[in-house]
Amino acid sequence: MKNLFRNPKESIAAKLIIATGLLIVILSLIFWYAIFLKQQKDVMSIAVEYGNSFTDFIKRSTRHSMLSLHTSTIQKTLEDIDTAEGVERIRIYSHTGSIFYSSNKKDVGNSVNKASIACTGCHDNIRSPGLLPEPKKWEVYKSAEGVTSLKLIDTIGNEPSCYTAACHVHPENQKILGFVEADISLALLDKTLFRQGLALTAYVLIFVVAISLFLGIINYKIVTHPVNELAKGMEEVAKGDLGYSAKINSVDEIGMLAKRFNAMLKDLKAAKDQRILWTETLEKEIAKKTEEIQRTQAGLMQTEKLASLGRMSAGIAHEINNPLTGVVTYAHLLKKRFPEGSPEAEDLDVIIEQAERCSKIIKNLQTFARASAPEKEEIDVNRILQQTLSMIRNQEKFHNIKFITSFEKGELRILGVTNQLQQVFLNMLINASDAMHEKGSVTVATRRINEKGDPFVEIEFTDTGVGIKETDLPKLFEPFFTTKPQDKGTGLGLSVSHGIIKHLGGQIKVRSRPGKGASFFVMLPAAGEKA
Amino acid sequence: MKKILVIDDEEIIRKSFQKILTPEGFEVKLASSGHEGISSLQKESFGVVLLDLKMPDMDGMDVLKEIKENWPETKVIIVTGYSTPEAKEEALRLGASDHIDKPFIPDILTERVRKAFNND
Numbered sequence A: 001m002k003n004l005f006r007n008p009k010e011s012i013a014a015k016l017i018i019a020t021g022l023l024i025v026i027l028s029l030i031f032w033y034a035i036f037l038k039q040q041k042d043v044m045s046i047a048v049e050y051g052n053s054f055t056d057f058i059k060r061s062t063r064h065s066m067l068s069l070h071t072s073t074i075q076k077t078l079e080d081i082d083t084a085e086g087v088e089r090i091r092i093y094s095h096t097g098s099i100f101y102s103s104n105k106k107d108v109g110n111s112v113n114k115a116s117i118a119c120t121g122c123h124d125n126i127r128s129p130g131l132l133p134e135p136k137k138w139e140v141y142k143s144a145e146g147v148t149s150l151k152l153i154d155t156i157g158n159e160p161s162c163y164t165a166a167c168h169v170h171p172e173n174q175k176i177l178g179f180v181e182a183d184i185s186l187a188l189l190d191k192t193l194f195r196q197g198l199a200l201t202a203y204v205l206i207f208v209v210a211i212s213l214f215l216g217i218i219n220y221k222i223v224t225h226p227v228n229e230l231a232k233g234m235e236e237v238a239k240g241d242l243g244y245s246a247k248i249n250s251v252d253e254i255g256m257l258a259k260r261f262n263a264m265l266k267d268l269k270a271a272k273d274q275r276i277l278w279t280e281t282l283e284k285e286i287a288k289k290t291e292e293i294q295r296t297q298a299g300l301m302q303t304e305k306l307a308s309l310g311r312m313s314a315g316i317a318h319e320i321n322n323p324l325t326g327v328v329t330y331a332h333l334l335k336k337r338f339p340e341g342s343p344e345a346e347d348l349d350v351i352i353e354q355a356e357r358c359s360k361i362i363k364n365l366q367t368f369a370r371a372s373a374p375e376k377e378e379i380d381v382n383r384i385l386q387q388t389l390s391m392i393r394n395q396e397k398f399h400n401i402k403f404i405t406s407f408e409k410g411e412l413r414i415l416g417v418t419n420q421l422q423q424v425f426l427n428m429l430i431n432a433s434d435a436m437h438e439k440g441s442v443t444v445a446t447r448r449i450n451e452k453g454d455p456f457v458e459i460e461f462t463d464t465g466v467g468i469k470e471t472d473l474p475k476l477f478e479p480f481f482t483t484k485p486q487d488k489g490t491g492l493g494l495s496v497s498h499g500i501i502k503h504l505g506g507q508i509k510v511r512s513r514p515g516k517g518a519s520f521f522v523m524l525p526a527a528g529e530k531a
Numbered sequence B: 001m002k003k004i005l006v007i008d009d010e011e012i013i014r015k016s017f018q019k020i021l022t023p024e025g026f027e028v029k030l031a032s033s034g035h036e037g038i039s040s041l042q043k044e045s046f047g048v049v050l051l052d053l054k055m056p057d058m059d060g061m062d063v064l065k066e067i068k069e070n071w072p073e074t075k076v077i078i079v080t081g082y083s084t085p086e087a088k089e090e091a092l093r094l095g096a097s098d099h100i101d102k103p104f105i106p107d108i109l110t111e112r113v114r115k116a117f118n119n120d
């Protein structure tokens, strides 16, 4: 409720109450004033009516004395009537304004004030005494004491008993013989009117206050409270509490707003929860992938080590087996020249035996290298490419590289080792990125092709880099051939890749457009369709 | 006369083949490279060719393919110091009749060569 009395600028309720209150006050004032005027008029006409019968009464009371010209009696009668409450003064004067009788004795013999209603009531101008079409017979004025008074003037008409009276004061042709004037105090009426006005004002005030209060409460219940509730809700939401729900049950527009608001909050909360869930899942997924990548990298290193061990043992086997063949063969040939069981033949047997032991050691080395190399299995090239691409997309080296992929539909199965193929593809992509100074586009495409009648899978990597110099082309797959700075290139990428692909029965082809880019084509025999 | 062609880039090996097989009654001709071997085959016919798989000028496999294409009657025995099972398989697929690992025992070589001739 205290919100009702806040700064009116900030409260709808206050604004509404002030506006309606003001309207009611103005309307009430107009209404009040109209009633007041009407009352005053009514009261006045009643007063005038009573006043007229009063002057009539004076005329009748003095009639007898007039006819018999008992002037002292007339004077006395006026003085007596004047003692009645509310009567202030009674005068009788001629049409020239000479006062004949007055309740105030000192007045007798004087003239009336020519500017007063006594003259102006009928004559518009004293000097040319024309008559007004509608004579004014009464007026209300404020006496010197501040009391409202009513002044009434009545004419005393001529009649036969007047001009036939013994005194012969009035001739027959005189129409008006004089005037009776009475001043009556309206103090009592004033008081009543004032009281009535006061009561009316009080009614209006109570009415205004009651209406305003009522409006205020209604407004508070219907508008202020729900709006505050909503505002509180929004504050809570801003603070991050989406579990809030505005408690408004009305079915009006604000209730509807609250309902929508609550629904929106619910949606928001659901979305936020979903987002949190996603973030968590994503984090887990990232952790999983990171671990996978680390494992792959470790695996790659291991494969590379084993691959180089395999290549080394192959080289050693070839280089050593040839001389060993010489040793064994010549020892046998020599042995044939000595009789069986001779000491020479026995010594030669030792030579042969030792040479064969050497060859066995080499065979074991080969077997070991081959045995530790991972097993080949049927794998989908598209999938491995996709994995490799998603693995590198987040790496800084590839941030400014646009990948254009065009994969053959379905699975492209080949026989190979996942880690090794990933290593090959990774190498191609790293080389492409290096050739483009880490900015440009790389097209990665796969397709089924026919190579001398056999089904093959071809993977294309085309970049928009510097390309390869004609003179470098023959050296590209040599171990340690690199054009990159020492800390960047090892020159092993393509040679290892070549080794892996060759081992799988495939090959790598290069096409270069110096200054424009290079394309590498990795071709692998398709699985399950071996001729 | 049973004629044998030895194709191997190492002289000691070539000569050892000759020393082992000549006393056994074979006529042994020597070639130090794939190209040389092919031109020998173009001049005269041989019953058996002993072929090293790893030579600098021409891959043993390619020599094997060419021999089998042009002289399908000629038996080819692969003699190699280092070979993976896949390579051996590939050689057999291309038409080699046998393979012998280096180093070999002379008697075993003789026996295998004889077998090649007898399988005719």
Ligand SMILES: Nc1ncnc2c1ncn2[C@@H]1O[C@H](COP(=O)(O)OP(=O)(O)O)[C@@H](O)[C@H]1O
Binding pocket: A427, A431, A432, A435, A463, A465, A466, A467, A468, A476, A481, A482, A483, A484, A488, A489, A490, A491, A492, A493, A494, A495, A517, A518
């Ligand atoms: N996509 C390519 N565009 C231009 N040159 C390339 C590309 N790929 C490889 N090369 C050239 O081949 C060389 C050898 O590559 P590689 O064997 O992967 O070793 P490294 O990348 O360590 O230099 C590179 O140094 C580069 O000169």
Ligand SMILES: [Mg+2]
Binding pocket: A427, A430, A431, A491, A492, A493, A494
């Ligand atoms: Mg590289």
